[in-house]
Amino acid sequence: MNLPEIPQVTIVVVPRERFSYTQESLTSVYKHTTYPFKLIYVDVNSPAHIRDYLAEQAKQKQFQLIRTEKYLSPNCARNIGLREVTSKYVVFLDNDVVLTPGWLEALVECAETTGATVVSPLTCQGTPVHAEVHCAGGETGVKVEIKGETTRRKIVEKIYLQGKRVEDVQPQLKREETGLAEFHCVLVRTEIFQQIGLLDEKLLSTKEHVDLCMLVTAAGGTIYLEPESIVTYVPGPPLEWTDLHYYMLRWSDRWEFSSLKHLLEKWNLSEDEYFQNRYKRLGSRRHMTIVHPFARKFPVGHFGFRVVSKILRLLDRVLNRWITTW
Template structure:
């Protein structure tokens, strides 16, 4: 395709770290192989290991995209805002660094936004391997509902994802473009003008429910969200993780970050701390258990009873280690946080514009 820096474009893709770095090459190559619609690319690299850092630096020169590098790990909304501040196009696509796309995916998203006037458009987001076969998100619901119990108003959050876990082959015949209530940051296209109304993304939401927060704000400001199932992408989570992924994964899904995010969501929207929050609190660390601990215990050559004991021991060790890593990160990066211009390295191959 033509060099995106030499043609007029309406779309900037901002890629940010999700939870690991080891799928970087597959994801980036997918974008360039399957995207026919002209685009700018801003890639935010938050503390990737040296081999990924070198790969991205070489690719930025070869493909002429803008690379923003920090030596510390980033929470997703912080990374997205770093990219968003550089965007001067009509649309921005937020994409995680573990997503692969299909041919025509971006054309269909832009087409939907143009024809419907949508503020946000979600593709059909799939999950796992083999790619493009199992649904992760086909739209959904988000919002705030007010109920009265014992003469006391209760503000509750709505969050529902449609068709998760279903086979694409089973549901795709019935899917069509439609107005929906939910899009996820795995991949979404957004009209950049909305940020003039709502400001930048909320960095107090460190690792969860950022998409719900954005969708609620979009609707409250008169915007609409659409699902465009003719655009298909897949996010590919671990396991397995490479050894160089583990530290970032532990921080990204740390108990401290998730607890802070839930409390921020509760306070921001004046939500009642109901069963929704209690369930979330009880499940802190479930991703680490699924992705790190379970693959270890599944390999043990002993019976189920020993496996349960080993899982319990490893889970306790995980809690201690997770707390230590999170505390060390805060001491090293947040208490001494300086301006972005002194902590990031930018390889700028396209024009940029500061968003207010």
């Protein structure tokens, strides 16, 4: 591929849920990206040591650093970066993602060859990195069901091959049109935002990718999977105390419930079992990553663990409501 003299790609990095993986992720960008790019880093009130690290790196590497002194949702942060983008393509990248050599060349080559509006890499999850699939494309949309005089509009969301080992599925993967891409890492043709507008900031913590994919499809755009580009997002509990407040806000009951309600109303969806199950699971991410690991520290046996977990979940809900009023 001939490399352009002026970067055709702007990478916009935003926090996903924590700050403690910032250095590993940013190091990966500069280590594995040889295709010309501009970088815009949106720092949403990171703790002092991360703030200082980013300021130093911005000076050394000459990237654009935009900092806010308050926490923002990912889509709000993405829009701050997006407003600064003048290149043909924008890549949205979360701050807990590590990359592989050639990742960006493969995404751009796919977009140039196919005319794709959105291109997703093969996105992996966890450690060891690049070993387990998180998303290899999928489906999004609205399914209309008519029974007698009743019409139901049901959300469609399906992720392909999640949890499969990369080495087991890689031989069958190929570049192809798909219906789903996620914001961990995604390349988007910038001009599409002239049709669909900026990212929806009322989607605070969940289903932002579903909304984007449905908007792109409705506007006549296409979404492709490019498995030659491999990235990994590294989820985890908040590793430092300075992660905790943002993590609790990012996965707060209020943010998630508000996001689901907005998605429901925006796309005129039926409040069916999909939404009812999501309402019941509010706080489940905090429970898995914070409450349950903490409860296991108590030597109380299996029954005691269940009791302690229940008490901690009640405390978590109270604490979470308090935190989200800050």
